Amino acid sequence: MTKKEPSYSFEDHVQQTLKNINVFLRGEGLKRKRLAQKLGMSESNFSDYLQGKRSNVLEFSARLEEVLGLEGNYFADPDFAYRSAESKQEQQAMIISKGNLSPEGEEGLHQLLRISELVETYDVEDHSDA
Known part of the structure; x- marks a missing residue:
């Protein structure tokens, strides 16, 4: 009997990306209001993304990486280690x-x-x- 590898769905990927973003923001102590302004969105919308209440999380992640000067797919890395x-x-x-x-x-x-x-x-x- 062959052992099946656990599947990693798109939703799992999105949730892991959100978790990585939140860990990073807490650790860095960055202000949500300031980051929201830099992204051209309201603080409420920014918080909705962080809580997984909005779609296009991966696009949000890419924009946030750009604003913070991080390399592409920084938050989406499954081996993310803050x-x-x-x-x-x-x-x-x-x-x-x-x-x-x-x-x-x-x-x-x-x-x-x-x-x-x-x-x-x-x-x-x-x-x-x-």
Whole structure:
């Protein structure tokens, strides 16, 4: 008797993509209102997508990836493994610094990396309170 592989339906794919998006947004602490504005939609519509109440989730995912500067199909990857911005910053700091930094230098580097993440994520021309 051959063992059947579990089927992975389109709906399973959509649900996994939504789960990945929500894990990422929570981990990054990104503001839904600001992301909704960047996508040209209301905060209510944005939340509906995140809760699976709207169709075209994969198109929404692609647009969100584009706005966040992520590679295509980032959220749709079945092997998605979220790494926090902090762990990414630590990795970047290790790559940037081949020598030994003083504790003050290391803290300064971490702060610089945090600032650069914010600049990439948010449009500096957007002065809203979101």
